[in-house]
Amino acid sequence: MVLPIDLLEVSLNRDISLLLKDGRILNGKLIGYDQYMNLVLDDAREEKEGGEKRLGRVVVRGSNVVSIAIV
């Protein structure tokens, strides 16, 4: 049994890919989270048609996250 929060813990400092409710995809290195699944990404990039938009360090609200893939 892998608790969701445990998977986040072992994914610290690894690359993850987030699918957000509005369909956006954010990629970056997971460097933090809290019990609401608010996430902190380092070197975050938003996937865009024909490229990506660099966002730097970002907080992503857990309530807007659909899924978190460990890359």
Add this chain to the structure above:
Amino acid sequence: MVLPIDLLEVSLNRDISLLLKDGRILNGKLIGYDQYMNLVLDDAREEKEGGEKRLGRVVVRGSNVVSIAIV
């Protein structure tokens, strides 16, 4: 009487199919969950027209899940 959380428990390590609020369908092996019905899938694949997109290990937020079918 089968409690929803009990059905998740007996479905560990089995294939499930998730319908998400935005209409996406995710398939994969259930390897964990918590009391909010956040789920951990292994070998997750998103159904796409003409194929599927491999996602690997993912956390899916329970608040975005419409239904969980035991395959």
Add this chain to the structure above:
Amino acid sequence: MVLPIDLLEVSLNRDISLLLKDGRILNGKLIGYDQYMNLVLDDAREEKEGGEKRLGRVVVRGSNVVSIAIV
């Protein structure tokens, strides 16, 4: 006075028809529920134009349910 949760209790092992927020209709036998109105259906079928899609045993999140009709 019929409490909503009491109607679920007496509907165990009976066929119900769910209207979901996204307009989908799911039919099946109610075999479980919890206090959030998460439901467990057996032999679930989604109504589709020109037929139905068989889903087997499913958990349906209560937060996505609009109404539950006792068939």
Add this chain to the structure above:
Amino acid sequence: MVLPIDLLEVSLNRDISLLLKDGRILNGKLIGYDQYMNLVLDDAREEKEGGEKRLGRVVVRGSNVVSIAIV
């Protein structure tokens, strides 16, 4: 001062008309409710263009209700 829950209490066994978030209108006899304003309707009918669809006995989730009119 008429508390919303008190109006439900005195409306038991009377016909009500529900407006739901998705614009549907459900009519029926109120036979139960709980503190979340989940409702139980008997002989429920959904208003449709050119007629109505008979639903029988239904639980309606309070979170999907916009307004409850006492007929």
Add this chain to the structure above:
Amino acid sequence: MVLPIDLLEVSLNRDISLLLKDGRILNGKLIGYDQYMNLVLDDAREEKEGGEKRLGRVVVRGSNVVSIAIV
């Protein structure tokens, strides 16, 4: 300082105009409310193009209310 709930209290038995999340406008006399801002209107009328629809006595769920204007 006028607390929102205090404005409701002094508006009892006065006409109010509600803007709902789906854009509907309901007018009527406020005869009750609770701490969730669920409201009870008497002689409620929904504004419609070219007229109004009479609804009688209604409970309006606070979670669907955008604003309450004291007429």
Add this chain to the structure above:
Amino acid sequence: MVLPIDLLEVSLNRDISLLLKDGRILNGKLIGYDQYMNLVLDDAREEKEGGEKRLGRVVVRGSNVVSIAIV
């Protein structure tokens, strides 16, 4: 450090401009609020193409507010 609730406190009796979730813009004098950021506006006006609609004294539900600008 300016706590959000403190900014509301010092903005009492000043003009504010609200952006609501549905895109509406409401202007008026802030005369009250509570811990849910429900707001009371005096002399409220909704911005409309080609003018504004006068609403008088209104309660605005905090859950529908996107941002509050101090004018």
Add this chain to the structure above:
Amino acid sequence: MVLPIDLLEVSLNRDISLLLKDGRILNGKLIGYDQYMNLVLDDAREEKEGGEKRLGRVVVRGSNVVSIAIV
């Protein structure tokens, strides 16, 4: 491990860029926040096609925020 709330703390008096649920982008200097991630921005500007709209000092409701980028 960087907790989301800690990243806000070290970002005080720095420029941030907010992505809101409705797709708007707000830029400004973070001067406050609370435990709900309600934020206070100074010199806030909304990105618009062909320019920006100056908003001054604003409270942004945390429930409408998708992501917070530290510029």
